[in-house]
Amino acid sequence: MTDNELIWRIAGGSGDGIDSTSQNFAKALMWSGLNVFTHRHYPSRIRGGHTYVEVRAKDEPVQSRGDGYNFLLALGDSFARNPQEEAYYGKEELKPLYENFDDLREGGVLLYDEGLLDEEDVDEIGLEEAAEENNWHVVPMDLRGIAKEHGREIMRNTAGIGATAAILDISTDEFEKLIKQNMSGDMQEANLNVLHDAYEAASELDIDHDIEVPEGSHDEEQVILSGSNAISYGAIDEGCRFISGYPMTPWTDVFTIMSQHLPSFGGISEQVEDEIAAAALALGASHAGVKAMSGSSGGGFALMSEPLGLAEMTETPIVLVEAMRAGPSTGMPTKPEQADLEHVLYTSQGDSARVVFAPANIRECYTQTRSAFRIAYEYQIPAIVIYDQKIQGELRNLPASHFDEEPNADPGSVLTEEEIQDAAHHSSGKFQRFLHEPEDGSNVSPRSVPGQKDGRFLATGNEHNPSGHISEDPENRIAQMNRRLNKLDDIRADLDENTSHQTYHGPDEADYGILVWGSQQGTVFEAVDRLNENGHSVKALGVSDMAPYPKEEVSEWLESVDEALVVEMNATAQFRGLTQKELGKYGDKMSSLLKYNGNPFEPAEIVDGFESSIDGEELAASNMKYVPAAGD
Amino acid sequence: MSAFSAINEEREIERDEFTPGIEPQATWCPGCGDFGVLKALKQAMPEVGKNPDEVALFTGIGCSGKLNSYFNSYGFHTIHGRSLPVARAAKLANPNLEVIAAGGDGDGYGIGGNHTIHTARENHDITYIVFNNEIFGLTKGQTSPTSPKGHKSKTQPHGSAKSPIRPLSQQLNAGATYIARTAAVNPNQAKEIIAEAIEHDGFAHIDFLTQCPTWNKDAKHYVPYTDVQQSDEFDFDVSDRAEAAEMMRKTEERLYEGEVLTGRMYIEDERPSYGEEKRQIGEMPEEPLAERYFDEDAEWERTYDNLLEHHK
Ligand SMILES: Cc1ncc(C[n+]2csc(CCOP(=O)(O)OP(=O)(O)O)c2C)c(N)n1
Ligand code: SF4
Numbered sequence: 047m048t049d050n051e052l053i054w055r056i057a058g059g060s061g062d063g064i065d066s067t068s069q070n071f072a073k074a075l076m077w078s079g080l081n082v083f084t085h086r087h088y089p090s091r092i093r094g095g096h097t098y099v100e101v102r103a104k105d106e107p108v109q110s111r112g113d114g115y116n117f118l119l120a121l122g123d124s125f126a127r128n129p130q131e132e133a134y135y136g137k138e139e140l141k142p143l144y145e146n147f148d149d150l151r152e153g154g155v156l157l158y159d160e161g162l163l164d165e166e167d168v169d170e171i172g173l174e175e176a177a178e179e180n181n182w183h184v185v186p187m188d189l190r191g192i193a194k195e196h197g198r199e200i201m202r203n204t205a206g207i208g209a210t211a212a213i214l215d216i217s218t219d220e221f222e223k224l225i226k227q228n229m230s231g232d233m234q235e236a237n238l239n240v241l242h243d244a245y246e247a248a249s250e251l252d253i254d255h256d257i258e259v260p261e262g263s264h265d266e267e268q269v270i271l272s273g274s275n276a277i278s279y280g281a282i283d284e285g286c287r288f289i290s291g292y293p294m295t296p297w298t299d300v301f302t303i304m305s306q307h308l309p310s311f312g313g314i315s316e317q318v319e320d321e322i323a324a325a326a327l328a329l330g331a332s333h334a335g336v337k338a339m340s341g342s343s344g345g346g347f348a349l350m351s352e353p354l355g356l357a358e359m360t361e362t363p364i365v366l367v368e369a370m371r372a373g374p375s376t377g378m379p380t381k382p383e384q385a386d387l388e389h390v391l392y393t394s395q396g397d398s399a400r401v402v403f404a405p406a407n408i409r410e411c412y413t414q415t416r417s418a419f420r421i422a423y424e425y426q427i428p429a430i431v432i433y434d435q436k437i438q439g440e441l442r443n444l445p446a447s448h449f450d451e452e453p454n455a456d457p458g459s460v461l462t463e464e465e466i467q468d469a470a471h472h473s474s475g476k477f478q479r480f481l482h483e484p485e486d487g488s489n490v491s492p493r494s495v496p497g498q499k500d501g502r503f504l505a506t507g508n509e510h511n512p513s514g515h516i517s518e519d520p521e522n523r524i525a526q527m528n529r530r531l532n533k534l535d536d537i538r539a540d541l542d543e544n545t546s547h548q549t550y551h552g553p554d555e556a557d558y559g560i561l562v563w564g565s566q567q568g569t570v571f572e573a574v575d576r577l578n579e580n581g582h583s584v585k586a587l588g589v590s591d592m593a594p595y596p597k598e599e600v601s602e603w604l605e606s607v608d609e610a611l612v613v614e615m616n617a618t619a620q621f622r623g624l625t626q627k628e629l630g631k632y633g634d635k636m637s638s639l640l641k642y643n644g645n646p647f648e649p650a651e652i653v654d655g656f657e658s659s660i661d662g663e664e665l666a667a668s669n670m671k672y673v674p675a676a677g678d
Numbered sequence: 679m680s681a682f683s684a685i686n687e688e689r690e691i692e693r694d695e696f697t698p699g700i701e702p703q704a705t706w707c708p709g710c711g712d713f714g715v716l717k718a719l720k721q722a723m724p725e726v727g728k729n730p731d732e733v734a735l736f737t738g739i740g741c742s743g744k745l746n747s748y749f750n751s752y753g754f755h756t757i758h759g760r761s762l763p764v765a766r767a768a769k770l771a772n773p774n775l776e777v778i779a780a781g782g783d784g785d786g787y788g789i790g791g792n793h794t795i796h797t798a799r800e801n802h803d804i805t806y807i808v809f810n811n812e813i814f815g816l817t818k819g820q821t822s823p824t825s826p827k828g829h830k831s832k833t834q835p836h837g838s839a840k841s842p843i844r845p846l847s848q849q850l851n852a853g854a855t856y857i858a859r860t861a862a863v864n865p866n867q868a869k870e871i872i873a874e875a876i877e878h879d880g881f882a883h884i885d886f887l888t889q890c891p892t893w894n895k896d897a898k899h900y901v902p903y904t905d906v907q908q909s910d911e912f913d914f915d916v917s918d919r920a921e922a923a924e925m926m927r928k929t930e931e932r933l934y935e936g937e938v939l940t941g942r943m944y945i946e947d948e949r950p951s952y953g954e955e956k957r958q959i960g961e962m963p964e965e966p967l968a969e970r971y972f973d974e975d976a977e978w979e980r981t982y983d984n985l986l987e988h989h990k
Contacts, residue, residue: 333754353760
């Protein structure tokens with residue numbers, strides 16, 4: 047397959063600069079007018095260990111990483127060359143080369159650094175046979191040597207880019223611009239020289255491949271960023287000025303971005319002793335009148351269970367981010383999975399009322415984080431944004447105008463001092479913070495903030511009466527419980543009216559449907575297009591609202607198809623289970639395609655999975671699991 | 679005008695203003711030492727000139743956690759052991775609030791021990807009162823981190839093999855800048871210490887000895903006690919770390935030998951509070967963050983104008 051797209055993979059050791067090089071490569075391609083999408087793969091190690099990043103570029107918007115790739119830049123793992131005997135891992139430095147054989151498409155190009163990898167060793171890994179079999183174009187180049195000539199070995203990356211540009215016949219203008227932008231002085235000069243020398247050297251080679259890098263142009267100014275960037279910017283634009291956290295992969299990303307920027311926006315960031323404290327701080331800041339957020343990944347989020355319940359019971363708004371990685375327990379720290387859905391929906395004791403949004407891409411990370419803050423503060427309820435390690439790290443371009451929105455600092459249903467004077471007070475002078483029946487007929491009883499005159503109330507995790515005092519009176523209990531739970535209906539109505547988070551894809555009328563949530567949405571949409579091209583009749587629905595659940599939308603959609611395949615990255619079909627529980631039926635209509643080996647779906651896998659499911663055949667691929675509909 | 683006009687209101691404050699009126703029902707047992715803390719706290723408020731609307735009281739869970747049912751201010755009865763992290767953030771969000779946290783020995787030295795150490799280490803400008811009754815009260819009398827070695831309870835029927843925690847020394851090491859021990863039986867000292875702690879600019883830790891006549895049957899009432907500042911026997915400089923450490927060692931040892939030593943144990947005035955340090959390094963706004971949400975003229979910057987350049 048050499049159709050009109052480039053999927054360029056750069057592979058090396060963690061710490062070899064693979065990330066930054068791929069980011070630059072992607073940005074340069076975006077500047078040249080293409081749409082880009084990156085996919086990161088890295089092991090749970092700081093230095094060394096095989097890591098790669100793919101950059102997919104097309105002239106039309108890119109939804110997923112695609113299937114396989116067509117250009118490999120294998121730099122070799124420089125950290126495997128550790129001189130200390132004990133830390134030497136044999137042929138480890140070759141891994142970035144041979145471990146990438148599987149996915150390189152037929153006819154693809156394989157460029158490797160013969161300066162780092164010994165020719166004899168390369169012979170041993172069966173490169174020649176594999177290349178012959180797959181019609182690969184193998185290009186050994188001494189990238190290390192070129193870099194060393196101008197000073198430092200680490201500029202191997204730049205040499206790799208120069209050579210890539212020559213082989214693919216793309217201009218180096220954008221790369222030069224980037225180098226000039228990011229570096230100065232000797233470093234800048236050295237890198238420019240390396241870029242040119244490698245370009246020249248590769249130009250002289252005669253490589254007859256048929257990868258065509260598409261041409262494109264943007265009619266609007268673009269930005270390239272990650273899901274974590276988008277979540278952070280959504281929070282800031284919605285008036286969040288307080289974040290508290292404790293590092294845990296992949297949540298650390300949002301925490302770091304927020305910590306770097308909040309002070310310059312007049313906000314506060316706190317790294318604290320653990321995740322219980324982190325969530326508790328967000329609660330304290332919100333109680334005092336500030337829009338606040340915290341978050342974590344699986345294990346850390348488990349620790350937040352108690353403060354989360356406290357937020358529900360005291361109706362203190364907070365936003366928590368849950369960045370999923372493969373579990374249970376510490377699981378696979380650097381691998382994506384969508385298996386914390388139930389954890390996030392049901393953790394914490396009692397009948398709980400919380401809001402959970404699962405953005406499916408970078409665009410939605412921004413808008414839905416904004417929604418989460420708006421809903422949390424207007425309805426005095428905790429809102430959770432759940433996403434995964436895949437969206438966290440992938441970069442994608444979108445129009446800058448997507449972020450050109452007014453800020454919203456409104457802290458929701460907080461009264462001003464004047465309003466407090468007119469509001470209900472108990473005869474003891476206490477402000478009636480938790481009215482059974484708020485005056486406007488809604489389920490939200492307005493709140494006051496410490497320091498406001500005559501706004502005194504008690505917030506407590508125990509059941510409480512209208513002024514906040516602990517109460518076990520049965521009637522009061524029912525009134526408070528109902529009011530808290532009923533907010534979910536109001537929120538559902540509000541979302542339906544103002545901001546639908548669900549995404550429809552494919553023809554309106556179709557026999558089959560694919561239901562998906564979170565990060566797998568783009569991949570599913572791409573698969574749906576291919577399936578329709580192949581003559582199937584399929585559409586897809588991407589659901590983002592996990593709670594309150596969009597019952598009507600999903601029911602209608604499920605009614606409109608004969609059968610639906612639910613695609614998700616976990617082993618127990620959590621989202622399908624949720625859908626069935628929420629809708630109370632359709633168990634016989636939904637089957638599942640599951641993947642939980644640490645790698646997200648590729649579109650071709652979904653195509654295969656769909657086709658074998660309708661043909662009633664066993665899945666050929668062993669890395670996925672098919673679970674038939676109930677009653678099948 | 680500030681959105682928080684209760685803050686620094688200039689007027690005479692009455693002790694009674696902190697009594698919540700008829701509403702909450704008493705749940706403390708007769709004779710409970712917790713009443714002594716409540717009384718001292720209420721008496722301290724007129725001294726420090728704080729009115730109920732500018733005080734934010736954060737409690738944990740336990741009998742001690744009920745304090746804010748009896749105390750008329752903004753209150754947050756949090757979860758077991760977590761009053762401090764909630765309180766810390768409220769103070770950072772609005773440094774003008776008078777932030778007080780309270781909880782039991784199980785709450786602060788057991789389940790919340792980590793937060794207690796870190797709050798002291800960071801020197802947040804809050805006052806923390808630990809109701810130390812050497813027992814778990816609310817859950818009906820289990821051994822607590824301050825119960826004496828050998829203490830028998832239903833959960834440790836053979837007598838605890840653990841030595842009690844030494845909260846004063848621990849908090850000195852952790853970094854608290856005001857540390858005192860007082861007792862419900864010593865109302866005047868208790869009131870003065872609470873007032874001083876509130877006025878102290880930094881983390882003030884008060885280990886408040888309170889008797890639990892219900893579950894500590896051989897209840898100590900912590901009498902007779904000695905006020906170390908009043909006694910000739912203990913001539914030490916409260917601002918000297920080494921001398922304070924030695925005094926604390928004595929205090930903690932002797933408590934379990936039946937001698938109750940109370941008073942100021944350590945006072946450090948030089949070290950800036952955490953909020954101040956954060957402000958100095960540019961990690962905290964000059965004006966209270968909470969105020970901005972009520973300020974109609976506040977300018978809310980957008981990421982579009984500031985951060986996107988880098989992604990273009
Ligand atoms: C996470 C959690 N664990 C246990 C409890 C039960 N619990 C409530 S109060 C308490 C002990 C209280 O002892 P202490 O802090 O000494 O306070 P006292 O009641 O003596 O004032 C416990 C274990 C709880 N509420 N939450
Ligand atoms: S159980 Fe003990 S601590 Fe609790 S109220 Fe009764 S006497 Fe006080």
